[in-house]
Amino acid sequence: METRKVDAEVLFSDEKMQKVPLFGSEKYFCDLYCLRKGQAQRIHAHPESDKIYYVIRGSGRIHIAGEERDLGPGEAAVARPGEDHGVRNEADDDLVLLVFMTPRP
Amino acid sequence: METRKVDAEVLFSDEKMQKVPLFGSEKYFCDLYCLRKGQAQRIHAHPESDKIYYVIRGSGRIHIAGEERDLGPGEAAVARPGEDHGVRNEADDDLVLLVFMTPRP
Numbered sequence: 001m002e003t004r005k006v007d008a009e010v011l012f013s014d015e016k017m018q019k020v021p022l023f024g025s026e027k028y029f030c031d032l033y034c035l036r037k038g039q040a041q042r043i044h045a046h047p048e049s050d051k052i053y054y055v056i057r058g059s060g061r062i063h064i065a066g067e068e069r070d071l072g073p074g075e076a077a078v079a080r081p082g083e084d085h086g087v088r089n090e091a092d093d094d095l096v097l098l099v100f101m102t103p104r105p
Numbered sequence: 106m107e108t109r110k111v112d113a114e115v116l117f118s119d120e121k122m123q124k125v126p127l128f129g130s131e132k133y134f135c136d137l138y139c140l141r142k143g144q145a146q147r148i149h150a151h152p153e154s155d156k157i158y159y160v161i162r163g164s165g166r167i168h169i170a171g172e173e174r175d176l177g178p179g180e181a182a183v184a185r186p187g188e189d190h191g192v193r194n195e196a197d198d199d200l201v202l203l204v205f206m207t208p209r210p
Contacts, residue, residue: 050128
C-alpha cells in the first residue's frame with residue numbers, strides 16, 4: 001500500500017519553500033509545501049487547473065484572485081482555473097500545507 | 106475567496122458515514138468523510154481515478170488492493186485506478202478523513 005506520514009516527510013530549507021511530492025500521476029499532484037517564516041510561493045496562475053491549499057500547521061497568508069486571508073490549521077482554500085494565487089508565511093512558526101492540484105499543468 | 110473550515114464542516118450521522126463536499130469541479134472532488142465507530146465505506150473501485158485518503162482525526166482502517174492498514178492523524182494513502190478500496194472506523198473515536206479524487210467518476 002502506498003502510504004505517507006506527513007510528519008516524516010516535512011522538510012524545510014533556509015533558502016526557500018520546499019515542495020515534497022506525496023502522491024501524483026500525469027493527472028494531478030498532491031504535495032506538502034513547507035515554508036519557514038518569510039518564505040513564499042510567488043503569485044502565479046494555471047489556465048486549466050484547480051489548486052487546493054489545506055493548512056496542516058502554522059498560519060498561511062493565502063492570496064487568491066487579488067484577495068488575501070490568513071488560514072490556520074484545518075482551514076482550506078481553492079484557486080480556480082486562471083486565478084492568480086500564492087502563499088506566504090508571515091507568522092513566526094513554520095507553515096505546512098497539503099496542496100492538491102488537478103489537472104497537472 | 107472560497108474557503109472552508111474543516112471543524113465547522115464535520116458532520117456525523119448515527120445512520121451511516123457522511124460525505125461533506127468541500128471543493129470540486131467536473132474534474133475532481135475534495136470531500137470530508139466522517140465516520141462514527143463501526144461505520145464504513147464499502148469496498149469498491151474506479152477504473153480511471155486515483156483516490157487519496159488523508160486522516161485528520163481518529164484512526165481509519167484503510168483497505169487498498171486487498172491490504173489493510175490502520176492510519177492515524179497525518180497519515181495518507183492512495184488507491185490507484187482499478188484498485189479495490191474502502192475505509193472502516195474500527196476505533197472508539199470518531200474518524201475524519203480528507204479525500205481527494207480525480208478524475209471525478
